[in-house]
Amino acid sequence: MSNKIIFNEILPVEKGIIFSSSDGSGLYFWKSQEKEARLITSFQDDLDGQGTPYKVLAKIGNKIFLPPCLAENIVVYDLESKNRQVIRLDRVYQGQNGLCKFWTSIVYNEYIYFIGHYYPAIIKLNTCTMDLVYLTDWVRHVEKRRRLKDSPYWGIGIVQGDTALFPCCCANVVLKLDLRTDETEICEIQTDIRGFNGICFSEGKYWLPSRHSYEVAIWSKDTRSVEILELEAGEKNTDLVFFRPPLIVNKRLYLFPTVADHAYYIDTSDKEVRRIKRVDEILDSDGDDSANCSKIASPPALVDGKIYFITEKDKIWHIYNPETESLTNFSVQIDIYGKKAIKKQRALKDFYNAVREKNETFTFTEEELFSCGVFCDFTRECRNKTDAFSPQILDPRKNIGQSIYSKLKI
Numbered sequence: 062m063s064n065k066i067i068f069n070e071i072l073p074v075e076k077g078i079i080f081s082s083s084d085g086s087g088l089y090f091w092k093s094q095e096k097e098a099r100l101i102t103s104f105q106d107d108l109d110g111q112g113t114p115y116k117v118l119a120k121i122g123n124k125i126f127l128p129p130c131l132a133e134n135i136v137v138y139d140l141e142s143k144n145r146q147v148i149r150l151d152r153v154y155q156g157q158n159g160l161c162k163f164w165t166s167i168v169y170n171e172y173i174y175f176i177g178h179y180y181p182a183i184i185k186l187n188t189c190t191m192d193l194v195y196l197t198d199w200v201r202h203v204e205k206r207r208r209l210k211d212s213p214y215w216g217i218g219i220v221q222g223d224t225a226l227f228p229c230c231c232a233n234v235v236l237k238l239d240l241r242t243d244e245t246e247i248c249e250i251q252t253d254i255r256g257f258n259g260i261c262f263s264e265g266k267y268w269l270p271s272r273h274s275y276e277v278a279i280w281s282k283d284t285r286s287v288e289i290l291e292l293e294a295g296e297k298n299t300d301l302v303f304f305r306p307p308l309i310v311n312k313r314l315y316l317f318p319t320v321a322d323h324a325y326y327i328d329t330s331d332k333e334v335r336r337i338k339r340v341d342e343i344l345d346s347d348g349d350d351s352a353n354c355s356k357i358a359s360p361p362a363l364v365d366g367k368i369y370f371i372t373e374k375d376k377i378w379h380i381y382n383p384e385t386e387s388l389t390n391f392s393v394q395i396d397i398y399g400k401k402a403i404k405k406q407r408a409l410k411d412f413y414n415a416v417r418e419k420n421e422t423f424t425f426t427e428e429e430l431f432s433c434g435v436f437c438d439f440t441r442e443c444r445n446k447t448d449a450f451s452p453q454i455l456d457p458r459k460n461i462g463q464s465i466y467s468k469l470k471i
Contacts, residue, residue, distance in 0.1 A: 064394045065376035066098055069116040071362040071369055072125070079125065081116050083358055083371070088115075088125065088138065097394045102138055102145070119166040119173045121188050128163040128175040128184070135175070135186070148191055150184070165217045167225055169240045176227060178213040185243065199236055199245045206232040206247075208255050212272070216258035217306040217360065228257035228269050228306075235260065235267070235280075252278050252287050259306025261314055263329035268314050270303040277316075277327065292334055296322055305360050308368060310383045317361045317370055318344070326383075339388040340381060343372055 066089065068080035077092040079101065091098040104114045114132035118125060123141040135148040164178035175184040183196040203214060209231045218227035218236075225238040233254060237246040250257075250269065254276055257269040269278045275292040304319035314327040317340070324340035327333070358373035368381040380389040 065392050066395045067358055067371045067373075067376050067378070067393075068369075069113065069359050070118050071364060072118045072120055073364050074120070078364065079118065079120075081113075081118055081127070083113065088118075088127075091393055096392075097396045099396050101140070102143070104132075116161065117163050117166050117175065119168055119175075121168060121171065121173065124188070126166070126173055126186065126188070128166065130161045130163065135184075137191075146191070148186070148193065150193075151195065161213070164213065164215070165227075167218070167220055169220070169223075169225075172240075174225070174238070174240075176215050176218065178215060178230075181214070183215075183238070183245075194243070196238075196243055196245065199247060202247045203229060203232055203234065203236075206234055206249070208232050212256055216260075216272075219260055219262060221262065226260055226267070228260040230256045230258055230272060232256065235269070248282065250278060250280055250287055251285065252289060254278055254289070258304055261307045261309040263309055263312055263314065266329075268307060268309075268327070268329065270307055270316055272304060273302060275302060277314075279332075290327070290332060290334065292316075292325055293323060293336070305357055308361055308363050310363065310366065310368075313383065315361070315368060315383065317357050317368075320356050337381070337386075339386060340379075343379060343388075343390075 067083045068078075068089075069083045070081050072079045074090075077090055079088065079090050080098075081088060087103040088101040089098040090101055113130050115127040115136060116130040117128050120126070123139055125138045125140065127136045127138070129135065129150070133152075134150050137146040137148065139145075160179040162178060162180040163175045163184075165176045167174045167176070171188050173186045173188060175186065177183055181197060181200045183199075185194040185196060186192075187194075200214075212231035214230060215227040215236060216230050218225055220240075223240045225240060227236045227238070229235065233250045233252055233256070235248045235250060235257075237248055239245075254269075254271045254274065256272045257278070258272045259270055261268045265281070267280045267282060269280060271277070275294045277290040277292065279288040279290060280286075302318055302320075303316055305317050308315045308317075309329075312329050314329055315337070316325045316327070318324060322341070322344060324337040324344065326335055326337055328335075356373040358371040358376075361368050361370040363369075366382075366384065368383065370379050370381070371377070372379065377390050377392055382388075
């Protein structure tokens with residue numbers, strides 16, 4: 062088991078960051094310059110063997126709010142009391158297993174809006190009463206304009222005063238959400254580009270990178286005019302180019318690819334496109350022809366004017382400073398409690414897969430991070446979750462193994 066951990070989404074807090082982990086293990090705190098991340102809470106009870114239960118983070122006061130990625134409900138975690146609260150969602154989601162329900166959120170006063178990715182709703186949560194409002198009036202309008210059958214609804218958007226705007230991943234539209242009234246408006250983008258994943262605002266215009274091509278649409282909401290800016294195409298064969306949203310720093314638009322040869326920045330004043338050479342060096346596959354070898358594993362995040370991102374091939378964290386054009390690379394390890402939680406979580410995931418595939422034999426081996434005591438806890442959990450489990454403790458001397466099992470009374 063690798064001790065390296067990588068983030069899904071970053072939430073800057075005092076003296077460090079809180080992040081959700083890409084392997085679904087839990088919620089972590091990492092202090093700058095430290096080698097280890099501390100486990101805040103584990104997600105193992107929310108796993109069903111599918112993958113990451115939670116990705117998106119929103120914070121109000123001492124509470125972290127997590128809408129489901131592959132889980133079923135919203136979780137609220139109190140950093141002070143360490144208590145959890147579960148908020149049940151309506152089961153209006155009819156998507157396939159393994160597709161992320163929510164991809165982003167925004168905070169507006171005491172409200173949090175969870176933006177549907179594959180979930181056909183925007184959910185407004187009142188953090189004082191924990192009441193939910195489902196905003197769905199936009200769904201039929203998007204479905205009428207859908208151009209990509211299996212693509213999600215909304216990517217990562219922006220907030221301008223009392224208005225939020227979200228790029229559509231499956232149609233050439235932008236959603237305008239009035240945060241005072243919850244009214245929505247569908248704004249059509251007259252272009253042949255098939256869907257967007259991010260949006261930024263600079264120089265009086267909106268910049269929307271394509272999900273599936275080396276192009277950026279520059280849209281004027283007032284005049285409804287659209288200009289297409291073409292980028293240098295890479296050699297890697299991929300269906301998702303700019304699956305990651307853009308970031309704007311000092312009138313420069315930074316684009317980090319999902320799987321591609323190059324990262325770019327665009328001067329939004331003169332529309333000049335330049336490659337980020339320091340990042341290109343990281344994306345270089347070193348002779349590996351695999352399309353996945355240079356995959357950026359998480360949406361780049363802007364923290365204190367610096368861009369954080371992860372490369373999946375080596376689980377390395379990277380911090381790019383746009384001002385100095387310098388790059389810092391390092392790995393973050395899991396603390397011992399996190400290691401144990403992940404080990405148990407992965408065992409649960411493997412077990413549920415075995416049950417799903419109707420495997421009659423499933424074996425755990427005792428080791429430092431998975432002792433006999435952990436096995437006992439594990440069997441209790443499994444017995445509560447499924448009837449298709451009959452635990453035995455095996456030993457080369459079978460009678461001794463059965464004797465131990467009987468004494469444990471599990």
